[in-house]
Amino acid sequence: MRSFFYTSYRLFDGISTWRKKHFTPAGLLVLTLTAASAGLGINTRQSTIYQVFALTFPLLLLALLFSLFFRTRLSVTRKLPKFALAGEPLRYFAVIRNQTDKPQKGLIIHEQFGDPRPAYDDFLRAREPEEDSRNAWDRWTMVYRWMWLVARNRQAKGKEQPLSTLPPRGKEQIRIEIMPLHRGYLELTGITVSRPDPFGLFKACRFFSCYQRVLVLPKRYHLLQPDLPGSRRHQPGGVALASSVGNSDEFVSLRDYRSGDPLRRIHWKSWAKTGKLIVKNYQDEFFVRHGLVLDTFQEQPYSRAFEEAVSLAASFVSTVESQESLLDLMFVGNKAYCFSSGRGVSHTDSMMEILACVRPCHDRPFSELSSLLLNHASRVSGCICILLSWDEERQEMIKTLREFGVPLKVIVVTEQADAEDIAEDAGPMRNEPENFSILAADKMEEGVAGL
Numbered sequence: 001m002r003s004f005f006y007t008s009y010r011l012f013d014g015i016s017t018w019r020k021k022h023f024t025p026a027g028l029l030v031l032t033l034t035a036a037s038a039g040l041g042i043n044t045r046q047s048t049i050y051q052v053f054a055l056t057f058p059l060l061l062l063a064l065l066f067s068l069f070f071r072t073r074l075s076v077t078r079k080l081p082k083f084a085l086a087g088e089p090l091r092y093f094a095v096i097r098n099q100t101d102k103p104q105k106g107l108i109i110h111e112q113f114g115d116p117r118p119a120y121d122d123f124l125r126a127r128e129p130e131e132d133s134r135n136a137w138d139r140w141t142m143v144y145r146w147m148w149l150v151a152r153n154r155q156a157k158g159k160e161q162p163l164s165t166l167p168p169r170g171k172e173q174i175r176i177e178i179m180p181l182h183r184g185y186l187e188l189t190g191i192t193v194s195r196p197d198p199f200g201l202f203k204a205c206r207f208f209s210c211y212q213r214v215l216v217l218p219k220r221y222h223l224l225q226p227d228l229p230g231s232r233r234h235q236p237g238g239v240a241l242a243s244s245v246g247n248s249d250e251f252v253s254l255r256d257y258r259s260g261d262p263l264r265r266i267h268w269k270s271w272a273k274t275g276k277l278i279v280k281n282y283q284d285e286f287f288v289r290h291g292l293v294l295d296t297f298q299e300q301p302y303s304r305a306f307e308e309a310v311s312l313a314a315s316f317v318s319t320v321e322s323q324e325s326l327l328d329l330m331f332v333g334n335k336a337y338c339f340s341s342g343r344g345v346s347h348t349d350s351m352m353e354i355l356a357c358v359r360p361c362h363d364r365p366f367s368e369l370s371s372l373l374l375n376h377a378s379r380v381s382g383c384i385c386i387l388l389s390w391d392e393e394r395q396e397m398i399k400t401l402r403e404f405g406v407p408l409k410v411i412v413v414t415e416q417a418d419a420e421d422i423a424e425d426a427g428p429m430r431n432e433p434e435n436f437s438i439l440a441a442d443k444m445e446e447g448v449a450g451l
Contacts, residue, residue: 002142006123009146013117021110021192027063027201030056059199066197067204072107073099074166076191076210078176083349086183086219086311090156094191095173098166107163108194111178112207114187116153123149127300152302155187156180160194180216183310183356187213217352218307218314221448254278291383292316293373294331296361298388305441306360309386309413312439312448314355316384317341317348328376329354332361336372370397374404382407388414390427390438399428409435411451413444 023031034056041050075097084090098104118126128148131139138144158178166172180186190210194203254267257277270278294313298306317327329339329351341351370393373383383406387394390412401408410429429436439447 001140002124003120005142005146006120009143010117013146013150021194021205022203024196024200024203027060027203030059030201034060059201063197063199063202067202070195070204070206072104072193072195072206074104074193074206074208075099076208078188078210078212080188080212080214082215083352084180084186084214084216086180086216088180088219089177090180090186090214090216091175091177093173094176095171096163096166096193097171098169101168103168104163104166106195107166108160108196108203109163109174109176110160110192110194111156111158111176112189112192113155113158114153114189116150116155118146118149118153125301129304152182154181183216183218183307185213185357186216187211215353215356217356218311220311220318221315221444223315223319223448223451254280288381289326289328289379291328291330291373291376291380293369293383293385293387294329294355294358295369295385295387295389295394296331296333296358297364297366297369298360299362301360301362303360303388303415303441305388305413305415308439308441308444309388310355310358311444312411312413313386314352315448317351317355327351328380330369330372330376331358332364332369332372333359334364336368338372338376366393366397370400373397374400377401377404377406380406382409384409385411387412390414390425395427402428407435408432409437411437411439413439413441415441 019028019031033052037049037053037056041047041053044050077095077097079093079095081090081092094109096109123142123146126145126149128134128145131145134144156178158176161174161176163174164172188211190208192205192207194205196203254270255278257266257279261279265279267278267280270276292313294309296306313329317329327341329337329341331337337354339351339354341348377383383401385398385408387410398408398410408429426433426436437447437451
């Protein structure tokens, strides 16, 4: 039965998409009247509604016949920006070229995105957030699961835009505006060009392939002067060490060799000129270096709390450029990651690209994040921890960091149903309520304003 439901939903969704693409609002009205009059006017002796069918059906038939004569050759190129922002309009230009010797009038273009219908395996594995509260019939048919998956997979929304008359072998540049719905890569598969029939009921469509994609960055919240914990701390090796593994220090000067200096610091060119061992001298610095920990551990493949946690992390990352500090983003994906930005080490856009593609972690233990964070505890001036839960493992990690003397700001992003339970037990953060916050996923604007 699951296979039957999936095939049925996929078929009906495809028919619905085709109907909305080809029929104008007036055409949908005429189609509805035709179907209703056909059903109610079977007996022509008892009802005269069959006369409506006799009028509307030929109109639809003529509209369909006109669509058979729609022939055009066009080429499409886009001028896309490097990034887009989830929830914000994406505006760009497209150049439409007429490759025929005839003028093209009355054309309408519409941007096409990837197919939002889920694969069969995803349909079986997924769990709608409110599925447990549905009645037995809804859980058995899984109709709400299907609608939720289609809405989640829909990458963007766009509107039809009319084109002015294209002269023979001519071109037009048109401004297109779409609305990206989710972070990640937005796939633009091509552009559909349509032309309504003379009655304005049915649109003949042609698809022109033009595959491109643009990276959609997570939405960001406006943080008013975020109060980040910690102060300046000694950083062995200086700023350069923040973006490297090992002792890639900041060069200051040359000096004579001293017993115990490592061989890799010898300046071989100076040794060749002078015949004496000369070593490179490096400077250690004091500066603020914050850690930003993103909790990616959850059982379900998707949750609103996780998406809001990523947006909150992106909001903190976007504030680094205005502060004289480094920011280390730490999370676990297919392995443990640590990326640094700020003070010229790396541009913020690089870290935003990482956050745009981060996914929940299902197959690794939470201890990997704890180990990663503890290894960096001696380097960071303070740490911002964005967590998805407040269980024993996470409380133990926070407790250990406090024992290391690391100033902390803990933010738990959770579903509304869990927020009150977490607020009653601050655990190791009970003595610092000003640095412990619980944000409900459906009230993020209000919660972020209070940080």
